[in-house]
Structure formats: structure tokens, C-alpha cells
Amino acid sequence: MADGDDRQATFGSDGSLETDTTPDATGENDFGEEKEANETDGGYSRYVVSSLLQKAVRRSDEEVAAWAAWELARSGYAWNLWDRLNLYVVEDLRAGSDVALAIERYEELATERWEPAEWKGRICAIHAALAAARARSTREASNADAYFSAVAEVRAEARERGEEPAHDFPVGDLEPEGEFDAVFDGHTGEGARRDRGTHFFKTHGGRVGPEGEDDQSARWLRLAMLLDDETDYSADDLDRAVEPVDPENPWGDGAPDDEGSDDESDPLSEHESDPLSERDTAGGNGSDDGDADVPGSERHGSLSDFSE
Structure with a gap:
């Protein structure tokens, strides 16, 4: 497989999408036509299928998630599939879930032991997508990041004005003798x-x-x-x-x-x-x-x- 830098899409000066399609993703689609850049075997845009995968997982739509994973894997975009599933782990999965380890193991099997586009690799892709779709999804980490980032700006702006911030971090000034x-x-x-x-x-x-x-x-x-x-x-x-x-x-x-206290609540x-x-x-x-x-x-x- 190509290195990650070779997989990144860029935009030309005219706004058109420019990308180097990996060799595994070339060939003909299901209709016997030469695949265009970033086209899956089913004739879909791999960007759309990749986005569909994560959102299907997020919504616990098992069938759609399984199909999207299968489509990306068989079409030579297994790297895109595993990137998305790992992004799900940090972006949409409840912290502490064992599913993160399961997805890592399925990726290891599909990409290091077997060929990702072959039968065993595709089965691993489906397993991983189903495991993710069945896990409890939450945007807690992303929401926390957005909230803390917004508060950081509010605090900085308040300090510049010499005022107390309208919103502060949950630890306040974090000084000795305080709450923490x-x-x-x-x-x-x-x-x-x-x-x-x-x-x-x-x-x-x-x-x-x-x-x-x-x-x-x-x-x-x-x-x-x-x-x-x-x-x-x-x-x-x-x-x-x-x-x-x-x-x-x-x-x-x-x-x-x-x-000397006899408080029974002790x-x-x-x-x-x-x-x-x-x-x-x-x-x-x-x-x-x-x-x-x-x-x-x-x-x-x-x-x-x-x-x-």
C-alpha cells in the first residue's frame, strides 16, 4: 500500500480535485468500465462511501456500515476504510470501550496477515464496521474539545479587556488552598x-x-x-x-x-x-x-x- 501522504487529496488552483489513486484502486468497475480516480467498484465516489461509513456507524445502522466497509475494502481503498474506523474510535466512540481494541486487531489481520481486498480482508472490514456500529456512539470527546477551545478564546479575550471571563475552565485558576x-x-x-x-x-x-x-x-x-x-x-x-x-x-x-462523633453516616x-x-x-x-x-x-x- 502507498504511504499516507500519497493518499491525500489536494485541490488545484481551479478548484478541481487532484489525487493520486493507489494501484489497488485501479481497474474496472462492476460494469466493465475503467474506474475513474476515487471511484469504487460499485461506481460510487470513495469520499461519499467513506463519509457514509462513519455516519452509518454513528447512527448504529449495521447493514449500511457493513456495506460501506465492504465496498471500500474490495475497491482498493482499505486504507481509507481503516482510517475512517480509527477516526470513529477517537471521534465518536465512548471512551473506554473495548471496541477500539477489536478494530485495531481486525485492521492488523486484514492488512498484515491477509490482503485487505481479498475475502479474509473484506470479512475483517465487515467485522470491524459491525463492531463499531454496535458500540455506543457519542460525540463527547469532540464536543468537549469544541467547548474547551471556545472557553480558551473567551478567557483570553476577557484577560485582554481586564475582565473576569463569562465562561471559565472547570478548574478555575487552579491554585493551592482552592477546590483542587x-x-x-x-x-x-x-x-x-x-x-x-x-x-x-x-x-x-x-x-x-x-x-x-x-x-x-x-x-x-x-x-x-x-x-x-x-x-x-x-x-x-x-x-x-x-x-x-x-x-x-x-x-x-x-x-x-x-x-467522639457518633454520626452513623460515617x-x-x-x-x-x-x-x-x-x-x-x-x-x-x-x-x-x-x-x-x-x-x-x-x-x-x-x-x-x-x-x-
């Missing part, structure tokens, strides 16, 4: 200047959600924090580290209720029997001093409870 304070940990210059090291990361930057850590992961995290010889963690720190992020306020601090209250949650009394002194809960204290005897 958790991002300013030791991985950023500002966080390093504020001496926000491992302690801050474990209790703020490393939190996940809204599902939170599963029981095993939470157990490992608590143990790792308790066994850390360089960083001290209080009981509240351990609770905060494993607390699920609030889906309605994912950037909230997530600090547990004040000590998502960690169900773990009160966890030895790591009760390590305040594990040493037998009944102390409620969270700062004394550090590796090396006599309370580490409770860690044996986790050996099973």
Missing part, C-alpha cells in the same frame, strides 16, 4: 515548597473513588502506613486515606468526623471492629491520642491479628 488543593503534593513544585510529602499524598492525593479501595487494598494501605518508619499517621489519617471520594464532591477534603463506622481502626486500645492503655499511633509503638502488637 489535593493536586499540590510533592509531585508539583508548589507542593514540594509546602513540604507536602508522603503524608499529604497518602491522606489526600492518593485517595480513590467514589467506589473507594476494596477491603484487601484498604487493608494493605493501612498496614503500609502503620509500618512506615519515616512517616507518622494518626487514626484520622488512616481513616481518611481509605475513605471513598464523595461522588458529588470528589475534591473535598474527606476528613472524618470530629473525634462510611467507615462499619469497620469499627478492624484491629487497625481500634489500635488506640491495642496497647491496653486506653489512650485516644492518635499521634501516639506510629510504627514502633507498643500498639504494633495488634499487627499480628493480620497474619492470618
Whole structure:
């Protein structure tokens, strides 16, 4: 197949379309006529069929999508077909869909293992088109790109006028102590200047959600924090580290209720029997001093409870 640069259409000074037709796309059409530039075997413009393919996929019209893929593949325009399907992956497919990997695999089979215009190559083309048409289509990425780009212009124009923008990015000014304070940990210059090291990361930057850590992961995290010889963690720190992020306020601090609170809405209250949650009394002194809960204290005897 020709390189991608050889496949690009250009326009002459008179507005006419100029393109180099790849060798695979030459020959006769279904009617025994010599194909014109960019003509498919069925007598259609490959530009129109290519556009039809993506829009059929977008509309979940399986039959039309399958035909368009087949027509491009058999006519020597397999490169155009796979370019379109990969464009669909980034332009119209819901993020995270496994269909993206399926299309990549079908393309690999059709173009590297078999000949794209032959039977196996055409079957791969149809499979890929059907997989795409059956996937959930969305313009979310394209819409987000258009929206963010428009806001960027609004912000720039507002700054030039010395005014606050009528529309802003979802992160605002992105400054420390603001809504997104958790991002300013030791991985950023500002966080390093504020001496926000491992302690801050474990209790703020490393939190996940809204599902939170599963029981095993939470157990490992608590143990790792308790066994850390360089960083001290209080009981509240351990609770905060494993607390699920609030889906309605994912950037909230997530600090547990004040000590002594019996608020039944505390998502960690169900773990009160966890030895790591009760390590305040594990040493037998009944102390409620969270700062004394550090590796090396006599309370580490409770860690044996986790050996099973």
C-alpha cells in the first residue's frame, strides 16, 4: 500500500480535485468500465462511501456500515476504510470501550496477515464496521474539545479587556488552598515548597473513588502506613486515606468526623471492629491520642491479628 501522504487529496488552483489513486484502486468497475480516480467498484465516489461509513456507524445502522466497509475494502481503498474506523474510535466512540481494541486487531489481520481486498480482508472490514456500529456512539470527546477551545478564546479575550471571563475552565485558576488543593503534593513544585510529602499524598492525593479501595487494598494501605518508619499517621489519617471520594464532591477534603462523633453516616463506622481502626486500645492503655499511633509503638502488637 502507498504511504499516507500519497493518499491525500489536494485541490488545484481551479478548484478541481487532484489525487493520486493507489494501484489497488485501479481497474474496472462492476460494469466493465475503467474506474475513474476515487471511484469504487460499485461506481460510487470513495469520499461519499467513506463519509457514509462513519455516519452509518454513528447512527448504529449495521447493514449500511457493513456495506460501506465492504465496498471500500474490495475497491482498493482499505486504507481509507481503516482510517475512517480509527477516526470513529477517537471521534465518536465512548471512551473506554473495548471496541477500539477489536478494530485495531481486525485492521492488523486484514492488512498484515491477509490482503485487505481479498475475502479474509473484506470479512475483517465487515467485522470491524459491525463492531463499531454496535458500540455506543457519542460525540463527547469532540464536543468537549469544541467547548474547551471556545472557553480558551473567551478567557483570553476577557484577560485582554481586564475582565473576569463569562465562561471559565472547570478548574478555575487552579491554585493551592482552592477546590483542587489535593493536586499540590510533592509531585508539583508548589507542593514540594509546602513540604507536602508522603503524608499529604497518602491522606489526600492518593485517595480513590467514589467506589473507594476494596477491603484487601484498604487493608494493605493501612498496614503500609502503620509500618512506615519515616512517616507518622494518626487514626484520622488512616481513616481518611481509605475513605471513598464523595461522588458529588470528589475534591473535598474527606476528613472524618470530629473525634467522639457518633454520626452513623460515617462510611467507615462499619469497620469499627478492624484491629487497625481500634489500635488506640491495642496497647491496653486506653489512650485516644492518635499521634501516639506510629510504627514502633507498643500498639504494633495488634499487627499480628493480620497474619492470618
